Amino acid sequence: MRRRREEGEESDERGVSGIAGEGGGGGGKERIQVSVRLRPLNAKELVRNELSDWECINDTTIIFRNSLPERSMTPIAYNFDRVFRCDSTTKQVYEEGAKEVSLSVLSGINASIFAYGQTSSGKTYTMTGITELAMGDIYDYIQRHQERAFVLKFSAIEIYNEAVKDLLGTESVPLRLLDDPYRGTVIEKLTEETLRNWAHMKELLSICEVQRQIGETLLNETSSRSHQILRLTVESSARESVGEDHSSALSASLDFVDLAGSERASQALSAGVRLKEGCHINRSLLTLGSVIRKLSSQGRNGHIPYRDSKLTRILQPSLGGNARTAIICTLSPARGHVEQSKNTLLFAGCAKEVVTNAKVNHLQRELARLEGELRCPRTASSMSQAETLLKEKDAQIEKMGREIKELTRQRDLAQSRLEDLLTAAAEDRGPRRWEPCSCDPSGASQDLSSSICSGNHHQGSYREVHCVEQDDWRRRNRGDDESGEALNYRESGHEDQESVTGQQEAPHSFDRSRPHDSPPLTLVRSPPYLERDDHTPPSDSLGGFPGRPEKFQVGLLPFIHGRPELEPSERSLDEHEAEGNMAADAEQDMASIRAFADGLKEMAQAQAAEGTAAEETPTEKPWRNPPASPSSSPREELEKKRREIVELWHACDIPLLHRTFFFLLFKGDPGDSAYMEVEWRRLSSLRRASAQGNLYQPVPEDIRPSSSARALRRERGMLRRRMQRRLSPEEREGLYREWGIPAESKRRKARLVRLLWSDPGNMELTEESASIIAKLVGLPEPDEALKEALGLQFLPQRPRRRSQNGWRKRDAVSDLSRVLSSG
Numbered sequence: 001m002r003r004r005r006e007e008g009e010e011s012d013e014r015g016v017s018g019i020a021g022e023g024g025g026g027g028g029k030e031r032i033q034v035s036v037r038l039r040p041l042n043a044k045e046l047v048r049n050e051l052s053d054w055e056c057i058n059d060t061t062i063i064f065r066n067s068l069p070e071r072s073m074t075p076i077a078y079n080f081d082r083v084f085r086c087d088s089t090t091k092q093v094y095e096e097g098a099k100e101v102s103l104s105v106l107s108g109i110n111a112s113i114f115a116y117g118q119t120s121s122g123k124t125y126t127m128t129g130i131t132e133l134a135m136g137d138i139y140d141y142i143q144r145h146q147e148r149a150f151v152l153k154f155s156a157i158e159i160y161n162e163a164v165k166d167l168l169g170t171e172s173v174p175l176r177l178l179d180d181p182y183r184g185t186v187i188e189k190l191t192e193e194t195l196r197n198w199a200h201m202k203e204l205l206s207i208c209e210v211q212r213q214i215g216e217t218l219l220n221e222t223s224s225r226s227h228q229i230l231r232l233t234v235e236s237s238a239r240e241s242v243g244e245d246h247s248s249a250l251s252a253s254l255d256f257v258d259l260a261g262s263e264r265a266s267q268a269l270s271a272g273v274r275l276k277e278g279c280h281i282n283r284s285l286l287t288l289g290s291v292i293r294k295l296s297s298q299g300r301n302g303h304i305p306y307r308d309s310k311l312t313r314i315l316q317p318s319l320g321g322n323a324r325t326a327i328i329c330t331l332s333p334a335r336g337h338v339e340q341s342k343n344t345l346l347f348a349g350c351a352k353e354v355v356t357n358a359k360v361n362h363l364q365r366e367l368a369r370l371e372g373e374l375r376c377p378r379t380a381s382s383m384s385q386a387e388t389l390l391k392e393k394d395a396q397i398e399k400m401g402r403e404i405k406e407l408t409r410q411r412d413l414a415q416s417r418l419e420d421l422l423t424a425a426a427e428d429r430g431p432r433r434w435e436p437c438s439c440d441p442s443g444a445s446q447d448l449s450s451s452i453c454s455g456n457h458h459q460g461s462y463r464e465v466h467c468v469e470q471d472d473w474r475r476r477n478r479g480d481d482e483s484g485e486a487l488n489y490r491e492s493g494h495e496d497q498e499s500v501t502g503q504q505e506a507p508h509s510f511d512r513s514r515p516h517d518s519p520p521l522t523l524v525r526s527p528p529y530l531e532r533d534d535h536t537p538p539s540d541s542l543g544g545f546p547g548r549p550e551k552f553q554v555g556l557l558p559f560i561h562g563r564p565e566l567e568p569s570e571r572s573l574d575e576h577e578a579e580g581n582m583a584a585d586a587e588q589d590m591a592s593i594r595a596f597a598d599g600l601k602e603m604a605q606a607q608a609a610e611g612t613a614a615e616e617t618p619t620e621k622p623w624r625n626p627p628a629s630p631s632s633s634p635r636e637e638l639e640k641k642r643r644e645i646v647e648l649w650h651a652c653d654i655p656l657l658h659r660t661f662f663f664l665l666f667k668g669d670p671g672d673s674a675y676m677e678v679e680w681r682r683l684s685s686l687r688r689a690s691a692q693g694n695l696y697q698p699v700p701e702d703i704r705p706s707s708s709a710r711a712l713r714r715e716r717g718m719l720r721r722r723m724q725r726r727l728s729p730e731e732r733e734g735l736y737r738e739w740g741i742p743a744e745s746k747r748r749k750a751r752l753v754r755l756l757w758s759d760p761g762n763m764e765l766t767e768e769s770a771s772i773i774a775k776l777v778g779l780p781e782p783d784e785a786l787k788e789a790l791g792l793q794f795l796p797q798r799p800r801r802r803s804q805n806g807w808r809k810r811d812a813v814s815d816l817s818r819v820l821s822s823g
């Protein structure tokens with residue numbers, strides 16, 4: 001295909017003899033070549049009966065024709081250098097949309113091929129094919145041009161969360177970008193392999209494929225979460241001049257750029273890590289878009305924000321600089337993605353206005369530059385200044401790295417200690433009644449350590465105090481580091497506590513067995529919401545649905561938080577510890593189950609009380625359940641409710657253990673209806689609060705929605721570790737097979753765990769998820785005996801009768817102990 005050369009412009013150095021034409025050529029001022037590729041509807045979209053409103057009516061025009069009758073309007077037409085229908089092959093796309101530009105590299109002209117488009121639109125699919133086809137053509141060309149000697153070099157990077165990673169390197173440290181006055185932005189310490197042959201090149205391509213960050217999103221099971229740039233550098237010279245005359249020696253590079261896909265968090269339903277990746281991806285694509293927009297409207301005049309992202313810094317030559325560029329914009333045809341597709345075409349429209357100015361890169365020129373640099377090196381003093389500066393910066397970075405590591409370690413320690421304490425407290429609490437206490441109810445005269453040991457015994461002035469390990473580092477840095485974890489400690493509002501414990505040895509320290517040289521303990525009180533004197537949580541908080549007892553929240557905290565995700569280096573330690581401590585695991589699990597049951601019962605009671613109040617006052621509660629349809633049987637109603645509960649759990653990011661316990665214990669028997677009603681109301685209210693934005697009222701950080709998602713992630717991490725410990729390799733293999741996880745795929749445990757409870761519409765998968773998790777956490781067979789042991793067998797009683805026909809909590813707990821010890 002002929003390129004659209006800027007009028008009046010001629011390439012200054014076109015056609016190095018014997019290379020231009022067949023080997024590409026071109027260059028000079030010309031516009032970026034822009035093609036659009038429409039992919040076919042994929043299997044999921046077909047199942048959903050998605051329609052496509054896009055049609056390529058000829059080789060250069062694609063139209064959007066909305067087939068919705070109420071929206072019928074004149075089709076919108078978009079023109080590009082080339083458009084490819086959904087049945088076009090990648091070879092066709094390459095031949096007509098990228099080949100000419102790619103092969104310019106053989107003429108000493110830099111070239112870049114980009115794929116741009118929303119997530120799952122086919123960028124990687126297209127670029128993988130184009131890269132191989134272009135490489136194949138280059139090898140083929142070299143084969144047929146023995147009169148020249150070629151050297152091919154290959155390097156590969158990815159930009160993941162704004163960090164540049166060497167895909168061929170052995171170290172995973174991010175690479176730095178340096179500004180070279182001659183070469184522009186260069187990547188420091190990037191591995192560059194000299195290609196030995198075709199097989200070597202293929203091997204390197206597969207290494208890149210393996211190394212690249214891939215993640216599963218709702219829209220793409222193997223979504224690329226990073227921008228990938230593969231660079232082939234071609235150096236060539238006429239054979240007779242090898243080592244002598246460099247006048248015909250050429251050097252140029254060809255970049256294959258597979259951008260990460262733009263995505264809408266709402267569509268990709270991304271959360272946690274994926275959401276963070278998505279934010280980075282969108283931000284760098286935004287910078288790319290604004291660079292392209294500015295270049296298209298004002299050429300290279302004015303400020304172009306290349307430096308606003310690593311992606312645009314690295315790609316600067318390809319964006320209006322010394323390179324020929326072809327962009328392939330990929331589109332998903334589905335109607336659900338129409339807005340994203342239009343945005344892609346908007347980008348494509350701007351890109352085709354951008355003019356680049358590629359020149360032939362004679363090696364001679366490069367040599368002259370190097371010679372010039374040698375002749376007048378930068379002065380010794382400026383060099384040493386720069387070096388000193390660099391060293392200082394390196395030292396600073398290293399120090400910060402150490403500090404971050406230390407803070408992370410502290411946080412993890414504190415978190416796991418907090419979990420242990422909460423579990424212990426849940427167990428100690430037993431019947432979960434606060435006993436009257438003879439201490440000063442204000443707590444003023446108490447020392448904090450005694451608050452710990454009797455931490456849950458203040459009738460009317462409940463104070464739960466947690467013990468958080470603290471080491472010298474933070475104390476040393478106190479005052480000059482108000483960020484991160486240090487701030488969390490301050491947030492408790494009891495800055496003075498540290499000095500109290502600093503002055504006296506806690507007589508009832510939780511951890512008497514600590515070695516002497518271990519860091520001292522500091523007490524940090526619970527978040528303010530646990531310290532309310534009236535035992536009632538803020539009604540607008542996440543847990544603040546009508547009738548939810550505060551302690552339920554406390555009891556569930558171990559579930560909500562799970563174990564903290566640790567850094568890989570630390571994880572082995574954690575695993576090690578945990579492995580040696582299976583009994584503790586089981587104990588913790590059962591404490592969690594007990595806490596779950598206790599919380600549920602209290603909720604049911606509170607709800608029953610609410611119900612009484614509602615009967616007495618005719619006001620309609622906003623969270624009332626709609627009346628059951630008269631035609632359905634009670635069983636059908638319960639089944640429907642069960643399904644709704646599953647949907648609500650999903651929507652509210654409820655911890656998986658809670659879902660599992662509940663799901664297995666309450667299967668829709670008539671006796672379960674009260675609990676199911678309670679759960680349904682709780683969740684409906686939670687979701688309504690979330691929809692109304694109430695969750696952003698002063699709610700403790702760790703139970704806000706974003707942290708629920710984070711907690712879910714941690715919980716999945718805990719389950720993944722348990723898979724390793726609790727399932728035999730055969731059992732794991734069986735599960736992978738059952739869940740369709742291919743044997744060769746990476747991180748199979750993580751993939752499986754991600755699938756658990758992920759499809760609320762599918763009750764079969766839901767059942768299966770619950771039974772897998774039950775096995776992982778050692779939930780005893782959920783039958784009537786367990787229910788009875790947990791005191792969950794009976795319908796909740798009205799509060800005024802509770803004193804006579806109470807919940808048999810003590811009996812339930814001791815029964816449970818029997819069940820456990822016999823199990």
Ligand SMILES: Nc1ncnc2c1ncn2[C@@H]1O[C@H](COP(=O)(O)OP(=O)(O)OP(=O)(O)O)[C@@H](O)[C@H]1O
Binds near residue numbers: 042118124125222224
């Ligand atoms: N033209 C096509 N023909 C057939 N299948 C395609 C085509 N384009 C893409 N696909 C399929 O669609 C899925 C998504 O494609 P791909 O991973 O290339 O998307 P992507 O744009 O790179 O997504 P992301 O930005 O999330 O990485 C893959 O399973 C791929 O095989």
